[in-house]
Amino acid sequence: MIRFDAVTKTYPGGTTAVDGLTLEAPTGQITVLVGPSGCGKTTSLRMVNRMIEPTSGTISIDGRDTASMDPATLRRGIGYVIQHGGLFPHHTIERNIATVPLLLGTDKSTAYARARELLERVGLPQSLAKRYPAQLSGGQQQRVGVARALAADPPVMLMDEPFSAVDPVVRTQLQAEFLRLQRDLGKTILFVTHDIDEAITLGDQVAVLRVGGHLAQMASPSELLAHPADDFVADFVGRDRGYRALSFVDGVLPALAEPTVAVGDSAELARERAIDGWVLVTDDERPLGWYAVGSPGDQVTAERLALGGTLARQGGTLRAALDSALSAPSGRGVVVTDEGKLAGTLTAAAVIEVIEQQRTGRDRAPAVQDDPSAEPRIQHSPGGESP
Numbered sequence: 001m002i003r004f005d006a007v008t009k010t011y012p013g014g015t016t017a018v019d020g021l022t023l024e025a026p027t028g029q030i031t032v033l034v035g036p037s038g039c040g041k042t043t044s045l046r047m048v049n050r051m052i053e054p055t056s057g058t059i060s061i062d063g064r065d066t067a068s069m070d071p072a073t074l075r076r077g078i079g080y081v082i083q084h085g086g087l088f089p090h091h092t093i094e095r096n097i098a099t100v101p102l103l104l105g106t107d108k109s110t111a112y113a114r115a116r117e118l119l120e121r122v123g124l125p126q127s128l129a130k131r132y133p134a135q136l137s138g139g140q141q142q143r144v145g146v147a148r149a150l151a152a153d154p155p156v157m158l159m160d161e162p163f164s165a166v167d168p169v170v171r172t173q174l175q176a177e178f179l180r181l182q183r184d185l186g187k188t189i190l191f192v193t194h195d196i197d198e199a200i201t202l203g204d205q206v207a208v209l210r211v212g213g214h215l216a217q218m219a220s221p222s223e224l225l226a227h228p229a230d231d232f233v234a235d236f237v238g239r240d241r242g243y244r245a246l247s248f249v250d251g252v253l254p255a256l257a258e259p260t261v262a263v264g265d266s267a268e269l270a271r272e273r274a275i276d277g278w279v280l281v282t283d284d285e286r287p288l289g290w291y292a293v294g295s296p297g298d299q300v301t302a303e304r305l306a307l308g309g310t311l312a313r314q315g316g317t318l319r320a321a322l323d324s325a326l327s328a329p330s331g332r333g334v335v336v337t338d339e340g341k342l343a344g345t346l347t348a349a350a351v352i353e354v355i356e357q358q359r360t361g362r363d364r365a366p367a368v369q370d371d372p373s374a375e376p377r378i379q380h381s382p383g384g385e386s387p
């Protein structure tokens with residue numbers, strides 16, 4: 001556990017970046033520090049590995065006051081990941097990852113072999129080992145940064161906006177991979193971001209800081225969204241926090257059977273099976289996209305499919321379910337099994353009904369049908385107009 005006890009940092013010149021901060025980051029969990037620019041997140045993080053010394057107060061790791069430890073020894077037990085990966089440009093990827101093990105005296109071939117293993121661990125091919133950082137994409141560099149921090153297998157990791165220099169799609173991927181990795185590794189992580197969405201996605205608990213380095217609230221993501229401590233936190237977590245909170249609610253979703261066609265089927269069959277002008281096209285039970293009745297041609301072809309609707313996983317969150325319905329051109333969100341096979345579809349209205357039922361604690365919604373043929377649809381109007 002990392003513990004801050006009444007920690008204050010005043011820089012020469014008089015700026016108090018962190019003021020009387022007390023908080024605990026539990027062992028094996030991700031604690032996120034989030035807050036507006038200049039609220040003291042980076043200063044707080046860098047005081048843990050003593051790149052910055054506190055003006056007063058103590059920081060301890062597993063009960064040991066860090067001020068009593070030799071900074072070099074302290075840092076060996078702490079992985080540190082920063083924006084852009086912070087890689088040495090003139091060193092190969094494997095040399096970058098092996099930096100700390102080599103410093104600690106591990107022989108080169110062992111350190112490089114481990115570096116290549118770590119590359120795979122963070123989702124990169126070993127073939128990148130001999131390249132230089134400039135020959136990698138931003139997302140790949142970030143992954144290497146994580147691999148480098150993991151190389152000495154430190155129990156504690158400090159991560160300062162590690163995913164903020166990449167585009168939103170890559171960022172979402174990196175977050176998901178990072179969470180998978182953490183499920184295996186169980187490190188004690190202190191993670192800094194200014195992005196509340198990232199904080200609630202990654203944090204087991206989230207500390208919201210306000211400018212001046214004051215802790216405004218420390219809570220689990222769902223608690224933070226449901227019960228912001230004050231106007232500042234409410235404002236910071238945002239106006240759509242009710243929608244975000246759906247990320248934490250798993251629902252038993254009332255998916256209904258959805259008739260399907262395959263690529264190559266006739267436009268006539270598609271028209272017969274369509275509901276409100278749209279029919280779902282699948283391949284071996286996997287959803288491919290939606291086909292609009294009245295599309296040119298007499299066959300369903302892959303080029304004519306409307307793509308872009310998100311998929312909701314069976315047993316997933318209500319946010320994902322609602323998003324799938326809102327993003328589907330047919331208005332029917334596609335629910336899939338863990339294997340990616342079609343489980344059924346649902347409308348936004350059906351998701352809202354589940355939300356309402358959960359809110360009022362009334363009876364549970366009907367379960368997802370495992371067998372799409374088991375349940376007839378509520379509405380069926382073949383040949384309807386395309387939207």
Ligand SMILES: Nc1ncnc2c1ncn2[C@@H]1O[C@H](COP(=O)(O)OP(=O)(O)OP(=O)(O)O)[C@@H](O)[C@H]1O
Nearest residue numbers: 011013015017036037038039040041042043044194
């Ligand atoms: N070396 C320094 N000397 C003087 N003031 C500093 C120094 N480093 C940071 N500060 C000030 O301390 C305050 C907190 O800075 P810090 O970098 O910790 O904030 P932050 O929350 O990480 O911000 P950001 O999200 O913009 O990176 C700011 O007002 C900043 O200007």
